[in-house]
Amino acid sequence: MILRDIVTIVLIFIGTSFMVIAGIGVLRMPDLYIRMSATTKVATMGVGSILLAIAVYFQELGITSRALATVAFLLLTAPVAAHMIARAAYFTGVPLCNLSIADELKGHYDLR
Amino acid sequence: MSLTGLILYGALPLLTLAMLFAFIRLVRGPSLPDRVIALDLIATMAIGFTAVYAIARNQPALLDVAIVLALLSFLGTVAFASYLEKRI
Amino acid sequence: MSIVLACLSGFALAVASPWLYRLARGATGWLLALFPAGLFLYFSSFLGTCIAGNAVYTAYPWIPTLGIDLAFFIDGLSLLFALIITGIGALVILYAGEYLHGHPHLGRFYAIILTFMASMLGVVMAGNLITMFIFWELTSISSFLLIGFDHQREQSRAAALQALLVTGAGGLAMLAGLLLIGQANGTFALPHLLSQGGAVRQHPLYLPILLLILLGAFTKSAQVPFHFWLPGAMEAPTPVSAYLHSATMVKAGVYLLVRLGPVLGGTEAWHYLVTTAGAVTMVIGAVLALWQTDLKRILAYSTVSTLGTLVLLIGLDTSLSIKAAMVFLLVHALYKGALFLVAGAVDHAAGSRDITQLGGLARAMPITATAAVLAALSMAGFPPMLGFINKELLYEAKLQAPRASELITTLGILANVALVGVAGIVGVKPFFSKRHTTLQHAHEVAPALWIGPLVLAGWGLFNGLWPDVLVNPLITAAVNAVQPEITSVELKLWHGINPVFGLSVITVIAGVGLFLSHDLWFRENWRAWLLQTTSRISPQRLYELGLVGLNKLARAQTRLLQNGYLRYYLLTIVATTIGLVGYTLFMPGLPTVTTESKLDILVHEGVIAGIIILATIMAVTTRSRLAAIAAMGTVGYGVALLYILFSAPDLAMTQFAIETLTVILFVLVxxxxPRFALLSSTPARIRDALVALLAGGMMSLLVLAAVAGPFQSHLAPYFAAHSLDLAKGRNVVNVILVDFRGFDTLGEITVLSVAALGIFALLKLRKEH
Amino acid sequence: MVSLILSTAVRYIFPLQLLFSIFLLLRGHNEPGGGFVGGLVVAAAFSLVALANNVWTAQRTMGVNPRVLIGVGLLAAAVSGLQALIAGQPFMTAAWIARDIPVLGKVGTPLLFDFGVYLVVIGVTLTIIFTLMEE
Known part of the structure; x- marks a missing residue:
């Protein structure tokens, strides 16, 4: 197992563990908004590290550039998607869990 | 233990396990946005899965599939979101 | 070459006749009649060759691969028919010109009648079975058009349809028979068939072939179960009835039986089937003829009886019976044609065809009366007429019938007595019985209307007195064409006193007695009772019930299959697919599904498969549509992952892209x-579930079977090898899609485009409503 | 309720998606990709724009009516096949340009055919999506 493989496998396992954490997070978190924070951030990190593993493993310009392009692309789209869903959820009145202390957004939007 | 062996019997099962969790959320998810998030998570995990499998099988071509998925997966979420907003 | 021209020129003239009519107006009848007369002379030039017993055969390749060529074959038999067709054709066209004078569609009438004549000539002169069949169907079609000529009237339309359905169905059966004969002999060419006829008789399928051909002949020649369309066809204008439904078209069946006699005849089945059918038709036709009141219907039923006699004679299959049939063919054409034209003249002049009202027209219509009497005498079989010789021959043939000759002769006498009575009723009664109704305005008809009957009746007299001048050679030629041993036919008026003459005298006396006592037994109530009882079980009623049943079946079937519910369409499609796939799957010979193929799937593959199955179950059971969409999204991603596991990047890419766009489409739709509601009842849902499970199960079994079997496809290596050098591309999938199988992709994108335009139209249309 | 964040994000993502789809189309012959997937990516891109703002902006950015694209695509595919007939060979035989073009490598009628498929797929998908959205 040469150095390149070791680094690849380490990165892959980091990514996979992130994924599992995201999975557990989405299952156990009490309400939608907290779950979303878990999934978006953690999953993107997971994929990021796996793609880094690809860049390390294949060491070719073409492939590494595409891998990095994917990471960039994901970093761009994931937050936007999360934002859109949170917006829609909030507007359609998805309740916050009972543990939440305050709803700072209340009153700011003219909810129909 | 060879790299591929490690991946096939280590990383991939874990990834699919995570996918199973996301799917359980999709089934249980009380409101629609929960399901949408679960679907989005499954899509991201699919990207990861493809990338890992590309390494395991030493096939860089699979990376393009990951790119396409990355490009398009968030479209579904946006579509669901716009539908929800329009309906209220 | 000239034969083809002669036969097909009729069609050309038919096309030209409407314009000719617009030009020549009244004289078209005379002009057009010259054409068949010319053909008559042209065909009689063949008499010489045919008498010597050899035939003329010319063939032009038409569909060589199927062995069908435009072939014409003239021998004695077809010559006899050709002369009848053209001779009577000329007189009928002349007659029609006057009879339908001033009719708005007379030009069209000429066109159709000429088409009929040409196709009839085609039938009798065709040298190839399939060409004959084509002309045969053409005659059916022109008969349909002619019967329904006066299309304003509902009955004529119904009668035309009835005639077409019956003869058409028979024609279809006959086509099957002809194809089988062609297959048995390897060729459709007639001369070849006639020379080695034996092959069909030994053929295992001989009986079905015989039945099919007989079906075609019996429907065309109105034998008993199928006779009801002929009286119905009297709705046609009288020249048509005279020409098609007495002299020529209905004889096509008889021609077919005689022509295929050497090929199919001579066996027990042939003898019994044909003879019984002929005898039954002969008797029923004669009996029913007596009880009709309308002049044309009486003649129609007597024609049915005559056709029965002809078929009977062919069934007897002795050289004497064939000779008798040929003579009777000619005699009947002459006197029946004349009587029909007389009936038309009477109708034209006196305005009615009901025999109970007609009477004493002789003084007003002397020439027509003479023609009528002469024809009636020939029909009754009085000495100077050709009819007498014919009756003698009939009895002779029946006496010497190989089997059951007594029964056949008695039936023959019975029928002939009835026919003599009918001859009296039709030919003599309207003219000479005292007039008891107010028909003063009866007047002699225009010459064109009495030339036809007079010539035909006169011809009957002339041939009777001097038979050897024209009749003998023609009949010899006709009989030689069919019977192998050449026998010279001498018809003499006088055979001396012998049993046959005795029978003939008895028949005449009984017949005249029947005629004179017409007013005694012809009670209206008896007639009504008879017609009422027979109509209940008559084939006519079966035909009508058949049509009603057919409509009901069609309506029921449409209600069942096209009931407008999408789910039933889906259900039927899926069910049929399962049935067919299941059947082929469990047919013996297919590699059975081996259960012991070891399960070497890895953990992650198993989990993905599990997720797909769970997602499907969720999609089916969930109550919220969006959840269903999400579930289906998961299924799509799962399948795409499977593609990746089997390293098919192209497929995975497309699947992911399609998945996303589907989600968008679903969301938009x-x-x-409307609000989600559980519409179908539980039993319906269970049924759907069952069908779905079956379909899924069947498909997976199919896949397992495909995988289990030895997979030796030589396509994959070929494409892989040539992908680079031929198509200059390493990605085999795309190369196949775009280059090797480009044509299929072209088809696919066209289908896609049409689908998109369809959806666009549907959506746009909905907005307007 | 157009979300400002989404429309700005789309303004960056959209060109990337178009670029990637052209990339997919052109190298389809050698690596995974091709007219079909490329077309789908473009269709997804334009529907994203339509979702982010509204259908009419998407149609304006596209410039051409999707149904026209279907026609042009089919024409391109047919022409790439017909040229073989004109050259006397059986329909659809490929004809290649001799010299290798630096970026694309071998160029020939199959590429034109692939381009035809590309346009048809875009046309078909967008016709359906835009018609649905227009209501």
């Missing part, structure tokens, strides 16, 4: 659907 869902927005407009």
């Amino acid at each position: 869902i927005y407009r659907l």
